[in-house]
Amino acid sequence: MLASEDDKEKYYAYLHVSESNDVACDCSFKFCWRCAAESHHPTKCKTVAEWMKKNNSEAENTNWILAYTKPCPKCSVVIKKNQGCNHMRCGALCKFKFCWVCLGPWKDHDGGYYECNKFKGKKDAERSRESARKCLERYTHYYGRWCSNERSRKMAADDLDHARRRCDGPIGCWGQGELATLDSVVEAWEQIVECRRVLKWSYAYGYYLSLETRNSGKMRLFEC
Structure with a gap:
């Protein structure tokens, strides 16, 4: 229990007058009387x-x-691309080579390492x-x-x-x-x-x- 009935009555009287929801215990912990979370002014209880x-x-x-990330088009292993060109090679067992932008096979790719001509339909x-x-x-x-x-x-x-x-x-x-x-x-x-x-x-x-x-x-x- 956070407070005795007498304390609750005292706090309620204070809150009713001040329109503040913040209560400080003797241990210095401050909490919101309305939602029981830690004191969170200026944020509303619902937002908290x-x-x-x-x-x-x-x-x-x-x-x-x-x-x-994107899934490998062949084995669906999730791949993260940090930097570099669009030429990707799956690090899993399949070793599939593909374009990072359109996910098509690299052998069919005709936009070079930094462009993809097939990407227009996937914008x-x-x-x-x-x-x-x-x-x-x-x-x-x-x-x-x-x-x-x-x-x-x-x-x-x-x-x-x-x-x-x-x-x-x-x-x-x-x-x-x-x-x-x-x-x-x-x-x-x-x-x-x-x-x-x-x-x-x-x-x-x-x-x-x-x-x-x-x-x-x-x-x-x-x-x-």
């Missing part, structure tokens, strides 16, 4: 649920496969692949920064715990000025932890902004 589901979904693996498939690639790159951009700020938040939280332990030591070991300095250090680390948390969730917020909003000044302000 969608974001976490997306992060845990196998769909992103499928998108990566669609965007960056729709490549457009879908390019769209999947762009969507994946956009998701990777936001997810990477979400993770980076979470790592930084955890490191700051460790430093905060260390500072608090020093403050909780024998009072006689510290002078009045030193205690005031330690209190300031603790407050500074608390602000850093909170800023990292807000920054982390701002990337989930930014990922789900509508296309119209993304093209507006609001998005440019967000990215500053």
Whole structure:
């Protein structure tokens, strides 16, 4: 149980007045009273649920496969092309040689190593692949920064715990000025932890902004 009935009543009265969903426990953990997830301002509860589901979904693996790999036309082994020309040779047992663009046999290819004259009829498939690639790159951009700020938040939280332990030591070991300095250090680390948390969730917020909003000044302000 996260809180006693008395605490729940007190928190509810506060939330009703302040319209805030954030609650801080004595252990310093902050959570959302509405959805019970960690505090996630400025992102809405529904967006948080969608974001976490997306992060845990196998769909992103499928998108990566669609965007960056193709099956061998002969044995269907999945192949990833890093760079170079369109002349491919399956690394599996079949050793089939084919064109990366049209997937046709290389012996029938007449566009050279960097062009494919047969590709005109397959532009729709490549457009879908390019769209999947762009969507994946956009998701990777936001997810990477979400993770980076979470790592930084955890490191700051460790430093905060260390500072608090020093403050909780024998009072006689510290002078009045030193205690005031330690209190300031603790407050500074608390602000850093909170800023990292807000920054982390701002990337989930930014990922789900509508296309119209993304093209507006609001998005440019967000990215500053």
